[in-house]
Amino acid sequence: MEMAAVLARWLLGATFLYLGLDKALHPADFLKLIRQYDLPQNPWMLNPIAALLPWFEFFCGLLLLAGIAVRGTALVLIALLVPFTVVVFRRALAIQSAQAIAFCAVKFDCGCGAGEEFVCHKLLENLVLLALSIWLVAGRGQKLCLHHTLRSSSRAKT
């Protein structure tokens, strides 16, 4: 079970490493994609997301692969995945309404780094990543870590 959690940690890390790097190498494309969401069209809102978020994802992916601050990193990824999934869902609803098609037939590039995908596939993917992150926050995947926690947890003294 613990090895399964380690593999899950590596899978999660590799996913964010790859997706983050792909966007980091094409930040202008990512900037154009995030305009499609209902965010304030202000450079100070859009540009930091486009410029920094990909590198941040890459950084988190590295931490998970190396096994450093695993639970904290997984918690950060949960904090990213939840709003991402919500905005992708809302965008898909808008496209479904505009094109009068079935929800799972909606296909678009959400800006996640994997190109155009069917929304149901994307949402399922995000749910899996979320589940893996929750599993890691719970303390699994501690083997083969460089530094699982940044500081040793201390038991409460009597």
Place this chain on the structure above:
Amino acid sequence: MNHQFLQSGTTARGTLAGIVVEALVVLAAGIAAALIANLVSPRGLELSRNYFPGAGAAPPISNGAPGRPATNSAPFSPAEYLAARMREQGLQLVDESRAAQWFQDSKSQSGGIVFVDARDESHYRGGHIPGAYEFDPYYPEKYFPTALPPCQAAETVVVYCNGGDCDDSQSAALLLRDVGIANQKLFIYGGGMPDWIAHGLPVETGSRNSGNLHPETK
């Protein structure tokens, strides 16, 4: 037993607090790392720059069929919406027949008419209007030295990108106008490269004046 229960609860809260603190440390370190990476990356973005001058919000959602108006509250297709916004900015739009006419004009060989490709490097090298200058509006400083002088010398400057709802040609045209290229000689070929290819017009791959001409390309 109550004491042990309280102790385990305290430990759990302490663990949770520890995870949150760890998350905050990861967040701070990650943001710092991202700032540095963006700064040193040759493809980094400027955090304060408006990359969509005069664009406003993104175009409305397409109904999925090119050329057809959207079926929801937006009365125009994304391309029509973009064309309307360009006209609001005082930019002049031309269609394929005008662009092709200028391309075949002898002035396009002598520099009197220049074409400017507002797409990124990979799209440019994948196929552009022969002789067009590359000018990615997201990295204008890189392309001003090569693209600006010919635009200043030309009588007509035709800017294009990927057609449809691509507004990079608008961004590029506004940048050129901001640095002194007169509006009356600036034109935007709205159909862009897909339209050019669809009409079977010549396409050049690789760098400018590479000589790799095709009747059509992907």
